[in-house]
Amino acid sequence: MATMQELASKEGSFSGGHRMCAGCPVPIFTRMLSRVTDYEVVVCSATGCLEVASTIFPYSAWKVPWVHTAFENAAATMSGVEAAYKVLKKKGKTDKQIKCVAIGGDGGTYDIGLQSLSGAMERGHDMLYICYDNGAYMNTGIQRSSATPMGAATTTTPVGKESSGKAHLKKDLTSIMVSHDLDYVAQASIHNPVDLSKKIKKGIELDGPAFLNILSPCIPGWRIDPSSSVELARMGVETKFWNLFEVEHGKYTINYRPRKDVPVADWILAQGRFKHLKRPEHKHLLEELQSQVDGQWARLLKLAGE
Amino acid sequence: MAEAMRQINPEVVAAFPITPSTQVIEDFAKFVADARVDTELVTVESEHSAMSACIGASLSGARAMTATSSQGLALMWEMLYIASSMRQPIMMTLVNRALAGGINIHCDHGDSMGARDAGWIQIYSENNQEAYDNMVMAPAIAENAGVRLPIMVCQDGFIISHSIETMQIEDDEGVRSFIGERLTEHSLLDTDNPASWGALDLADYYIEHKRAQIDAMANAKTVIQEVSERFNEQFGRKYELFESYRLEDAERVIVAISSVSGEIKQTIDTLREKGEKVGLLKIRVFRPFPYDEIREALKNAGIVAVLDRSASFGAYGPLFGEIRTALADLENPPMTYNRTFGLGGRETFPSDIADIFAESERYLQGGKIEKVSDILNVRGD
Ligand SMILES: Cc1ncc(C[n+]2csc(CCOP(=O)(O)OP(=O)(O)O)c2C)c(N)n1
Ligand code: SF4
């Protein structure tokens, strides 16, 4: 594995000058795509913040071939690219060693794109699908998605007399992808570039379908300070809200174990989208979230055979 | 159609089953299974993904094809526009079928007519021979450097798609030499010259990109004529933008699309024997619409009845609108009226066609159209 310095010395797949918010952590992983591997990568983005903010005709922040077609179909679009590559390679029309990477936000992945993702993974296309989970439809103004944590205020789950934010627990998409019995499924976080780059490399280089889910804090969506996104990702992992693990054909490996038990409330209450949970009448929600996180960790230990 | 697809031997076919186009994909899957083609068949989980995969494949420099009908085309809708906006010469067999609600597997043109503004070239076929021939011509039309647009070859569901007919299938070598290789200037797989496709396109450029699409569609008219000419030279079957059947001296004309033309021709032959001056203009190319050529062809007619096999709720039929527009610039335009027929597979008989010609005669004599639009063979009249 290359050191971080070596990684940084290679041409990145993504340049500066894009229009993502100051402090947005998404470019941390988009820059890595070409740096972690010697393969050539071709990227497809679903509609969302990354797509909108990385290209505005005639400009593009992408230094590798990149395509966007629509919101719900990054995996399907990539299926076609991968199928074409296979045939053109066989026919000798390209001699490049190319790998396909599809990227979607949580909306484009957990929700509207779930079907096309499931289809592409089941068909076994050689591609890495990366979801950057910022927990809402940020590009359209912070509406809830099925990845939004319970209790979070969004523009479609506002806090009010009858509402304390989103009423339902977050969907466990990573488990759904594990159920596809894929070559590789993993969760990563943008605060840990060593773990993250290792996972991107693995997902890109293996021959077959791989899925990587990345926790990616959002400045306006989480109502946090631009300087705190990396720290909030770290806290998400330390509080076991978001665990770092990988699964190869059903075999679980936990990549990081928090040394201390940090209450999930520490992470929750550091974000403006949960600020109403500070009020005593919402105490039960914090307890519910804690018990969900505890249950999730216990389940993970069991799955990892511990 | 599967036979034409086998001869084209596209790199990628992505499709999802739907009656009556399913057979095309099943037959093609057998060609793949028997290694008679080099194609990757992507058996996607929906038509939306079928069109998405075709776009991805085509951007990568592959020839990409699909087949669908009705609900399948409806589910592709979003991606139809994206395929044409990205200027990808994707080829589709569209087996025309009515759209739900009230699910119906039989023929009408509601599916393709709804997609007429999606930026696809649309060519309609009267029978299997025409459908095959049109598909053989499709790559040369769609991939032409001045065009680069997706193309839909339409045929009537069941009436044509499931009929048995003697037809001429050309030999593989002949077809392959006619088609040639796809030449792509830019490919997504060209990692030495990385490009971005499908960027956000706001008010400062969008309209120029649309204008380029509009111009490409206009070029398609000439290219379709050139390719049809070349097809005739090589295979000996002549195609034009539309077919003129006993039109030369016709006073009363019917304009129609696809399989109903068979009944119309038959009726015309009978009436001609009785000395009646009747004729047919059969639309082949609906997008781009050949306004000038149609105006020229109909300028001497006294009356034109336009048959639409789809409804545009709250408006005249889509074909009628185009024909009236084409004729509006004539100093003495023929009288025109519109008849909707055959929705959801409702049968139309030669006697219905004879009735239309008789109605035209009445209007012509009386100098007045009594009913501009009406529906044939419908209850409640
Ligand atoms: C079919 C369709 N429906 C809705 C939209 C509007 N839309 C564009 S991006 C987006 C949300 C994206 O959310 P997510 O995938 O989480 O990415 P993020 O913006 O958070 O990065 C929505 C709703 C669309 N472009 N297409
Ligand atoms: S809204 Fe959030 S995800 Fe989108 S660019 Fe800004 S910080 Fe990044």
Ligand SMILES: [Mg+2]
């Ligand atoms: Mg999101």
